[in-house]
Amino acid sequence: MIYKMKSRNLGILLLSALFALTGCSSKSDAPAPSAQQKTVVPTVCVYTLGKVRNDLQRAMMDSLRAHYPKCRLAGHLPLPDSALTTKRNDHRRYRADLLNKVLVRYKSDTTIVVGLTQADIGLDNFRGRPHSGIMGLANGIGTGVAVFSSYRPRGNGQLFSVMLHELGHAQGLRHCPDTKCMMQNANGGNPFSKTNVFCEKCKKFMASKHWRL
């Protein structure tokens, strides 16, 4: 909760600063509040969920910084037992939808929140199966919240692709019909072993959200 309050305070400070900067212009010159908000680039806040190796954290933050102007390692959160799937007694797997419900508490108007975990994550009653393991999940299209796991992807390159795919959803992209695009539906497979690029259309959308891909 501390992080959420900090982000909100920061948001208020930023808005106050914007108003202060435009304070000299006449009323007719002042942009509408909605136009001002559009200029604020949200910060991608990465939270680790459970124990995450330092080199993994560093690799994801370095890759993120190379493609997005504002990002930070925002905090470390425990993996709540309440998010464990009840459908596996032999294996600890956390429900990605419930982890997103934890992450959403840290979201503010000026942030995008993404959770990184080493734990296995999955969904119950997904694709006609009682339980499935997955690589990542956005809380919804354009909601600005997502979680991803290093349990299934092979190597940091694939892991970063999973992160970008879920951030794509979090920013507003749906699955892409282009089979060369990394926003394609994984359909239970791992498309990131074949592609690590966005198609021109998805790239253009992400560019409008300040991503350099």
Ligand SMILES: [Zn+2]
């Ligand atoms: Zn997807």
Ligand SMILES: [Zn+2]
């Ligand atoms: Zn695409």
